[in-house]
Amino acid sequence: MSCTQHFLNLEWPHHNWKREVIHTDSLNFNETDMWGRRYGVSHVLCHARLVCQDCGAVKDDGDCGCEPEEGARCKARLEHLKQTTPEA
Secondary structure: OOOEEEEOOEEEEOOOEEEEEEEEEEEEEEEEOOOOOEEEEEEEEEEEEEEEOOOOOEEEEEEEEEOHHHHOOOHHHHHHHHHHOOOO
16 A cells, blocks of 8 residues: 555655664663762663554664663563563
C-alpha cells in the first residue's frame, strides 16, 4: 500500500509511524558531584526506528536515554524486551 497523498498536482508522504526499539542497554557508572564525592548513576539507553504500519517504510529514530524508572514504563522498550528475552 502506498502512503503517498495526492491533492491536485501535489504529492506528499503521509505515513502511520510506530516507534520500535531495536537495541537497549542499561548503564551503571560513577559520577562526581561538585564537592568531589562519588555517587552511582544508572541510565537506560535505546536505539529506535520508526516503521510505517501501512506500507512498511522504515527510518532511523536515533538514540535516546532516560532514567531506569522511565525505561521501565516505556512501551517501545518493553515490547523489545518481551520479544528478545528468552522464556524460561
